[in-house]
Amino acid sequence: MSLPTNSDSKLNLVSQTKSFGGWHKQFSHASSSVKGEMRFAVYFPPQYETKKDLPVLYWLSGLTCTDENFMQKAGAHRMAAQLGIVIVAPDTSPRGDDVANDEGYDLGQGAGFYVNATQAPWSAHYHMYDYVVTELPELIEKEFEVSSKRAISGHSMGGHGALMIALKNPDRYSSVSAFSPISNPMDCPWGHKAFSAYLGEDQSVWAQYDSSVLMSNAVDLVPALVDQGLDDNFLQEQLKPEALEAAAAKNNYPLTLNRHEGYDHSYYFISSFIDEHFKFHAGHLMY
């Protein structure tokens, strides 16, 4: 497969590996949103060779992850190749020596929380919301011959990101799903720490990035699927799917939330149910 980029490509190819008849590729590029280099991974299913209008699933990873975790551990290429869905997985934050960081794993590099930071020092680079919502899809749809039909999914911090972004941009996504999302970040320690650092102390700003608040007020409804393991160590303190469920009930939101006995927060849980997420998205992307 030749490099599927335009001659004036803004992308640097970092690696490429054949997988399930298609290609896994990593790219880096200069990002205007985060004002620095960003890396992302793409899985091109085998159909990409001949079809120029495949839909794209964006995957947002959780705390400490890069573009690699999902691609290596979710077992997602198999179903993407079967259904003809392109996968795009960005990094979870800006990176580099000149990018602010924190000693904790849950703030700074690897923990961008998919918001636009307004507070120093984070506001210099941490604009992951703009990156994921606007810059990255524009880049993908310019550099590669794919359709503008998009779905979005993610895990934990990335589940928060996927739900929040779809709820704020219902015109941009056909469907949204999440594994073990941080469902109500305003009301959990991870969210408190990140939102107060990135967004300051005004909780009305936090609410603009909180999926449970957004879902209770949503007007245009993107179909949503959430899976949650019941042996997840973070379930009660950090994830709070009950808040999302209550918001959906209040607003008659098309949310399917499945709870699974015995499953934890790991990629073993994701891989066990990733096929169902792809089939859910395919149903909305393709018909």
Place this chain on the structure above:
Amino acid sequence: MSLPTNSDSKLNLVSQTKSFGGWHKQFSHASSSVKGEMRFAVYFPPQYETKKDLPVLYWLSGLTCTDENFMQKAGAHRMAAQLGIVIVAPDTSPRGDDVANDEGYDLGQGAGFYVNATQAPWSAHYHMYDYVVTELPELIEKEFEVSSKRAISGHSMGGHGALMIALKNPDRYSSVSAFSPISNPMDCPWGHKAFSAYLGEDQSVWAQYDSSVLMSNAVDLVPALVDQGLDDNFLQEQLKPEALEAAAAKNNYPLTLNRHEGYDHSYYFISSFIDEHFKFHAGHLMY
């Protein structure tokens, strides 16, 4: 699922995670073969709850790996759960501060090559052949209610291990498979370095661990499946499937060797074809 061990278990449970309706568990134990602690992982498919005679696939990993790489990256649990096959993945060498090591990634810890070392300092602990062939299956079949029907598979150094062990012990395995195996270790840099360190300079000893030599002389024939990527960086210098193929041709050995355009040495290659390996083994383990 309760811990599936006897009350006089010799195993320490390190972790357990639900996956595809079954359980991934890591155990450590005092090994008499390597005279130290060993760790291994087991995938119990959901059928293990009710069936007490499931067959077992042993997986041997490659250089630098532990028991974790295959379990996390191969996407194998799905098909193991579908077919009802237990997977056991040992570490690739003894470990610890008192275990000899080397600065290279291809000798010492993480690089046991599945032989019984005869040369100091390696001979004190590096008896991976005895561990994999005898101690580990005895332990598994005593601690868990599984059948003694066994298959063996592996990748790269572990592909060498799987083929070599099955060829030397045709009574112990129903079938053998390998991804990108070091097919003729006597005749490649990795094998030269490891065999001279572990076994000394007598090449007649090396030959006892060389799959191409063993396959050309085998009398009892274990059905063998090998998959090899043609964009594998190690193909020409280290892996040499043509030696295995020549040995099979000479001896009318039941070897199926598939070459795959574009695939490299990574777990993306393994995950792309792991389902076929499970189906191959199931055909021999179950009928």
